[in-house]
Amino acid sequence: MRIPIIAGNWKMHKTAAESAAFVKELASALAPYANVERVVCPTFVALAGVADALRGTGVMVGAQNVSAAESGAYTSQIAVGMLEGLAEYVIIGHSEVRQYLGETDAMINAKAKLLLAHGLKPIIACGESLEINQAGGTDAHVRGQIVAAFEGIAAAALPKVVVAYEPIWAIGTGLNASPEFAQQVIGSVIRGTLTSLYNAEAAAQVRIQYGGSVKPGNMAEYMSQPDIDGALVGGASLAVADFTTLVSIAAEVKGA
Numbered sequence: 001m002r003i004p005i006i007a008g009n010w011k012m013h014k015t016a017a018e019s020a021a022f023v024k025e026l027a028s029a030l031a032p033y034a035n036v037e038r039v040v041c042p043t044f045v046a047l048a049g050v051a052d053a054l055r056g057t058g059v060m061v062g063a064q065n066v067s068a069a070e071s072g073a074y075t076s077q078i079a080v081g082m083l084e085g086l087a088e089y090v091i092i093g094h095s096e097v098r099q100y101l102g103e104t105d106a107m108i109n110a111k112a113k114l115l116l117a118h119g120l121k122p123i124i125a126c127g128e129s130l131e132i133n134q135a136g137g138t139d140a141h142v143r144g145q146i147v148a149a150f151e152g153i154a155a156a157a158l159p160k161v162v163v164a165y166e167p168i169w170a171i172g173t174g175l176n177a178s179p180e181f182a183q184q185v186i187g188s189v190i191r192g193t194l195t196s197l198y199n200a201e202a203a204a205q206v207r208i209q210y211g212g213s214v215k216p217g218n219m220a221e222y223m224s225q226p227d228i229d230g231a232l233v234g235g236a237s238l239a240v241a242d243f244t245t246l247v248s249i250a251a252e253v254k255g256a
């Protein structure tokens with residue numbers, strides 16, 4: 001069985017002090033759900049304080065990005081080695097980073113390989129724009145993103161890789177993909193592409209999240225889909241009660 005994974009992407013919210021205080025409360029609330037992987041992804045400046053506050057709680061830390069370069073003269077960037085010991089997961093390929101910071105498929109692939117080489121686990125986000133969706137191009141677009149992201153990644157690394165399918169038109173908009181649509185993209189397109197790139201056994205080990213306006217009210221429908229192993233959550237991860245409810249629903253629906 002794939003272990004469900006719920007990750008909160010805090011984006012540019014919460015100061016370092018607010019983040020550390022928040023996770024102390026969150027960790028107690030999440031303690032009963034140890035069979036679900038629970039991850040919070042604060043801003044870089046909050047990572048150290050959050051990692052300290054969460055040590056020993058079982059709640060994991062993720063970063064929101066990493067440089068594609070291992071080291072060097074890259075003003076403003078964060079090197080993979082700087083995340084070691086602070087984070088277990090790193091989100092790469094988020095549509096906001098692709099859009100505002102010019103992250104390309106080639107950079108995402110380089111980052112994924114770099115993270116795995118350093119013992120960190122990538123959460124590779126993918127998803128189509130509204131225009132692509134309306135033109136019927138979702139499957140081809142997402143397939144292309146997955147093929148590019150996994151180039152040169154060995155099958156043995158797949159249990160350490162998480163994919164997040166996040167249709168761009170559903171992020172922060174309150175519009176969400178229907179659970180059936182999300183299952184089709186996640187099962188047939190993403191897991192199907194991984195099956196053709198590797199094999200069915202390897203593809204079955206990759207955990208795939210849905211992301212896009214996930215809330216306590218719609219979480220159970222997503223978690224009921226066989227290929228959806230968790231959620232990448234923005235807005236609803238910023239409140240202890242909502243995030244805890246999402247994790248509890250994942251635990252219940254997935255029998256974890």
Ligand code: PEP
Nearest residue numbers: 171172211212213234235
């Ligand atoms: C996200 O930022 O990855 C996200 C899915 O945001 P929201 O849950 O707010 O749509």
